[in-house]
Amino acid sequence: MNQLIDKLEHITQYINQLLMKQEGVGLSVAIVKDSDIIYSRGFGYSQIQPVKQPMDGDTKMSIQSISKNFMALSIMQLVEKNLLSLDDKVVEYLPYFRTRDKQQSDTITIRQLLSHTAGFPSDLGIGNMTAPNVREIFSDTPTEFQEALDHYNLTEEEIDGVKTREDVTRWFQKVELEYPPGKGWNYCTDAYVILADLFEKVTGVGWETHLEDEILSPLHMNRTTSDPTNVEEDPNSARYYLGEEKTETPFPKNALSAPIGYLYSTANDLGRYLAFHLTKESAVLRSDLIEEMQQPVHLVSEEWRFGSEVRSYGLAWFTDRYKSLRVIEHGGGQMAVRSLMTMVPELDLGIVVLLNFDGNIHHDVCDKIIDTFLDS
Structure with a gap:
């Protein structure tokens, strides 16, 4: 126990030193070990x-592209119920x-949407540009919005x-594919709006309702x-x-x-979410389907590798190696938002960092947290 306390104190000191240079802003961290949240600090x-x-x-915070993982999990729940298969063609459910x-x-599959291997370009913009405050976002100069x-x-x-x-899905008729479906990888954030459209057409249920009832509530x-x-109205946000x-x-x-990057969560809640994925408890999804989400589908493109030779993408999870350890993670970012959730299965370790x-x-x-637990 004393050794664990020392490790956590070492992590606290490290973060405090890092944050000294960032006066006036904040960082929230949760660490999961053996399915328990053992560290939670702001x-x-x-x-x-x-x-x-x-x-x-x-503290409630924007989690940006971590949101995609919740969309993917929702699709996997439909797979478990035999309402669809990952290798079904998207047009079978969305004929438009x-x-x-x-x-x-017409050959693009649900798996290819989930894994960013559908052939779409990476920077389409339609998902983010439909934000209600988009003109405020691009208002630094009189011409920035038009630019x-x-x-x-x-x-x-x-x-x-x-x-x-559905309007977003129909908008894709103007898109020129960059490679044949399944033959490459481009991180296309907008594809996850199509997945939400598909989910709602298959189930007849709004995705947000399902998210609350079938994922968030069971995982507390x-x-x-x-x-x-x-x-915005929560005092601790x-x-x-x-x-x-x-x-x-x-x-x-x-x-x-919302499915591409506009969910909000906390370090503690995402710690509970990582505990579910680490332990593969089947209360929300069958364990073999949890495992399938974490399996690499395709190597990511060069600009997403960060020097790695093996960095790949599964179903809303990046997979990689860190000091010989398998790492499964997803992050997010936009302007001044940064989020990261990471699992190291060999250490039974989960890490959430929100900025x-x-x-x-x-x-x-x-x-630093992985290094600290690796050195034991």
């Missing part, structure tokens, strides 16, 4: 205006889905016309939500600060595109 502040609010393990080359897109539209080859009429997830993730108003000046950024919200500022400290903290 550092710094969740909000600095109008008064400073301390960060803790229950197509890209510019219909013959090619963003031009970058994504979008028009105001296009994004204003997207009201439903009581402070995880898709509702931005709920989070984060705001986000960019750069050395700690400029507060527009609040990240986009209910339509409300930009940079790469979340990876440094995660590596």
Whole structure:
């Protein structure tokens, strides 16, 4: 027990030293060992205006692309119920889905959407540009919003016309595939809106309702939500600060595109989520299907490898090696949001790091925690 206390104190000291250079912002951490949360700490502040609010393990924060994992888990629950198969064609459930080359897109499978191997370009923009506060996000200069539209080859009429997830799916008819489905890898965040559309057409249930009833409640993730108003009004919730000046950024919200990156959670709730994936307890999903999510489907493209030769993507999980250990993880980021959840199965270890500022400290903290538990 004393050895564990020493390890955790060492981690605390390390984080405190890192955060000394980031005055005014915060970081939330949870560590899972053998299915239990053994460490939960907040550092710094969740909000600095109008008064400073301390960060803790229950601070509600944007988790950005970690949200995709919850969408993938929902699809796997449909697989378990025999409502669909991962290798079914998307058009079997969404007959209006197509890209510019219909013959090619008719072959795209659900597995390929989940694993980013469908052939889509990586930077489509339609999911994020439908945010209700998108004009505020791109308001630093009078022309920034138009520049963003031009970058994504979008028009105001296009994004204003997207009201439903089906609208996003139908929008894909303008997309030119970059490679034949299944023959490459591009991280296309927008594909996860199509998955939500598919989920809702198969079940007749809104994805957010299913998420609450079939995932969050059974896992006791009581402070995880898709509702931005709920989070903004919660006194223990984060705001986000960019750069050395700690400029507060527009609040990240986009209910339509919630599955791609607009869920909110806490370090403690994500710790409970990692415990479920580590132990493969079958209360929410059969253990073999949990394992299938964690298996690599395709090597990721060069810019996503971070120097690794083996970094791959499964079903909403990146897989990699760290000092010979298998690592399974997913992160997220946008402007001043950073999130990371990591599992090291050989150590029965799970790590959550959430930031409300930009940079790469979340990876440094995660590596330090793995090193600390590896050195035993």
